[in-house]
Amino acid sequence: MTEYESFIKNKIIEFVNTDPRNVLPAHNNMRIYDEPLIGIADADDDYFKEFQKPGIVGKNFMLPNDWLNGAQSVISYFLPFTKEIRDSNRMPGMPSQEWMSARIDGEKFNNAVRAFIVEELKKINVDAVAPCLDPRFKIEEIVSNWSERHVAFTAGLGTFGLHRAVITSKGTTGRFGSVVTTLRITPTHRNYTQYYQYCPYLTQGKCGACISKCPINAISENGKNNKMCSEYIDREILSIYAPRYGCAKCNMSVPCESRIPIDTK
Numbered sequence: 001m002t003e004y005e006s007f008i009k010n011k012i013i014e015f016v017n018t019d020p021r022n023v024l025p026a027h028n029n030m031r032i033y034d035e036p037l038i039g040i041a042d043a044d045d046d047y048f049k050e051f052q053k054p055g056i057v058g059k060n061f062m063l064p065n066d067w068l069n070g071a072q073s074v075i076s077y078f079l080p081f082t083k084e085i086r087d088s089n090r091m092p093g094m095p096s097q098e099w100m101s102a103r104i105d106g107e108k109f110n111n112a113v114r115a116f117i118v119e120e121l122k123k124i125n126v127d128a129v130a131p132c133l134d135p136r137f138k139i140e141e142i143v144s145n146w147s148e149r150h151v152a153f154t155a156g157l158g159t160f161g162l163h164r165a166v167i168t169s170k171g172t173t174g175r176f177g178s179v180v181t182t183l184r185i186t187p188t189h190r191n192y193t194q195y196y197q198y199c200p201y202l203t204q205g206k207c208g209a210c211i212s213k214c215p216i217n218a219i220s221e222n223g224k225n226n227k228m229c230s231e232y233i234d235r236e237i238l239s240i241y242a243p244r245y246g247c248a249k250c251n252m253s254v255p256c257e258s259r260i261p262i263d264t265k
């Protein structure tokens with residue numbers, strides 16, 4: 001590990017492990033996240049341009065250099081939900097109260113992680129921007145101009161699954177974040193060459209466990225219908241529990257919940 005890589009990884013891990021905001025106050029201070037995974041992407045990685053193609057992210061996807069002049073690297077991380085949070089959401093039907101709180105309070109904490117990384121980089125006199133905290137960040141018709149999941153793929157953290165979540169070595173249930181920086185950090189090696197390599201359904205025709213987990217059949221052998229999914233969450237969950245919401249039943253008690261479900265050796 002290079003000097004800067006270990007510096008930034010250790011800082012992020014220490015912050016997540018020790019910051020007192022990594023809990024749900026409304027649920028007996030249940031811990032939200034376990035120790036994070038961290039990957040680095042080259043800001044000029046060809047994948048970023050590919051994400052601008054229709055059907056991947058889309059033309060509005062902004063490149064690292066659009067967010068920050070002179071960008072060299074993109075730091076991406078995955079905050080895995082603890083077993084307590086995951087266990088709370090295993091029953092079919094509506095999401096657990098803990099899950100919905102973790103989705104909202106957990107994202108507030110994720111924003112604190114993003115801001116912390118920017119601050120730490122500025123302390124060593126390099127520039128940094130967290131796209132999701134930037135005023136230019138926007139979502140139009142459920143498509144945003146930065147995708148934490150696609151950045152995580154580029155930074156070697158994992159590949160997509162049939163349910164469209166990113167399968168990492170700590171599974172799929174959690175939140176992703178990223179920071180673009182002018183600091184040159186050695187990119188993380190990607191242990192895969194295809195978008196769906198870690199999902200056995202798409203590579204070997206096996207598994208498919210997420211299909212039957214969805215309460216509204218939004219997942220089929222062709223993948224997830226994002227529109228159906230978001231309309232269901234808005235209509236049946238957000239309208240009752242706003243600002244809290246969530247679902248992710250397709251990620252619970254399936255082989256990729258907390259690990260990569262194929263042999264990667």
Ligand code: SF4
Pocket residue numbers: 161162163164198199200201202206207208209210211254255256261
């Ligand atoms: S449950 Fe199975 S088919 Fe669905 S994403 Fe996970 S590994 Fe792929």
Ligand code: SF4
Pocket residue numbers: 163213214215216217218219224228229230232233247248249250251
């Ligand atoms: S998040 Fe819920 S509604 Fe959306 S695909 Fe997964 S199980 Fe279905």
